[in-house]
Amino acid sequence: MNLKGKRILIIDDDPDFVRSTGMILKSAGYEVLEAFSGKEGLEKSKAENPDLYIIDLMMETYSEGSLVVDALVKDENTRDKPRIMITSVDLKGPWDSYPGDEWLACDFLLQKPVPPAELLKCVEKAIA
């Protein structure tokens, strides 16, 4: 399957992260769409119908990211689209279990900073 040209929507309120993540994805041949809030993300999603979502968990509010996921799951046009959740919350701590991937209804849950190679691997797996 040809992954080049697949369109990925990054939803994150940290413009530096959007930029660096976008550079990684573009270097691998993906087309990148950007949104800087949950609301903008959902609007872009509707207008652009991307192939994959990369969503930050904590934006303006603590769980804006998971509200975006809820909205995507509820809409039958986006329900089956792969999603990757990214956060700079320390996922391993404080030693009591953090809600797992399945709980967040995402294909992958990654911790920032994500090494470029790992990000690309997850994107590939999620899209395939």
Place this chain on the structure above:
Amino acid sequence: MLLEKANLLVIDDEEIVRNSCTKILTEEGHVVRGAENGDQGLNVFKEFHPDLVLIDLKMPGKSGMEVLEELESADPDVVKIVITGYATVSSALDAMKRGAYDFIPKPFSPDELVLVVTRGLEKRRLLMEKKALLIGQEKIRRNMVSLVSHELRAPIAATVQYLEVILEGVAGEVSSEAEELIHRCDERLREMLELINKWINLAVFDPIKLAEHFEDVNLSEMALKSMELLKSSADKKKVRLSLEAQKNVPVIAGSKICLEEVFNNLIGNAIKYNRKKGRVAVKIYEQGNDVCFEVNDNGIGIEKENLPRIFDEFYRVDGRRTSPIQGSGLGLAIVKTMVDAHGGAISVDSRFGDGTSFKIRLPKVIHLEKGS
């Protein structure tokens, strides 16, 4: 904002009721699906993800009350409203005890339906907000410390991500000296992230909460896993790792994540503070009411006067031999906290220049008094 357009499910055997509900509520801007019996309703529920379900109490086949109960146990945050025949208040009350949020007696007018549904969706919004708040906050804002940790981590994470993009050559060619410097920046920042994590985790650690999630743990498995993880750093120093586990050692009650931390720290130290071609021997055995494990090394050892302080936060034995070795001084403080949380004990024995031996005992069954 996210609920102006809600997903609604109507479970009713009467086609006319389903159709009129669909018409009225679709006009309100919602997405409506109907189901003509309980089983069908439960199936639609699974893939449609409704915000609110209207359930007719009187249906052939699975009764409305059963459907209500199954939906309630599947997802208590979905609002359920029962449709009752000829205003039987007692069954409506019964339904509300079983998780229904409201009821609407048949026959009803469009306005009555819209009113009940609007009220239900308001409830749904509150439930969702509460859930979102719990999700986001539980970990993060339960403690101011954790929030600060996120704020501390975010800029470092953003910077590291840029550095790695540069290292990948995505932003253009990098000279080999620049590459080396950027590598150092990257490493130093990652160490800082580690330090923040460790310190925060120690600061917000709650042994009572941890004990609620205790499970059966096989210490030999944990030791093997940790040795596998640390094998490459042992290989680098040509340090030999060995495990001697008594057969059929009983499981203990504990937290795998925490004990992993204990093993990784102790075995990690035994490798780190070892000499080239040194040895690390892990032993696991039963002793009275405890399961014990030892991590023995023949590394640099610790001077007697420094031994009492090694479990202190941020304490590192200074001196030329240890200074080139990286570390935060939090490792053993974490180990001690974890062992205490399991009702166990840790002791250390060391001869300077000869080697160090840590011994941990963990009770086979733990009685942790709540609130203590």
